[in-house]
Amino acid sequence: MIVYSVTVSVELAEVDRWLDWMQAIHIPAVIQTGFFTSHRICVLLEPITETESKTYNIQYTAENKENYLAYLAGPAPRLQKEHLDHFPKGVYVFRTLLETI
Secondary structure, three states: OEEEEEEEEEEHHHHHHHHHHHHHHHHHHHHHOOOOOEEEEEEOOOOOOOOOEEEEEEEEEEOOHHHHHHHHHOOHHHHHHHHHHHOOOOEEEEEEEEEOO
16 A cells, blocks of 8 residues: 655644645545545644644555555646645645555
8 A cells, every 4th residue: 555645734714724625625536536545634743843834644445555656646636736726835745655564
């Protein structure tokens, strides 16, 4: 299994709006692409790095790397642009790819 991990630091003023949008719009759109079988949202508890923001990690599970690569080649740029368009300031994203063992 492959885990597409998206870590997002969100300024406190944007947290509620960002989390609502992610849960209602963005995450369902990513799952509806069919490339991922599940997801989960985590909030970073430790280490505490900044008091002016909260850090979240969204983990999307794919059956294989081919599905992840197809997502990147297909809908990912559009969905990432939508995220940036909705949150041009106060939201910082870091993406990684993991394989479960």
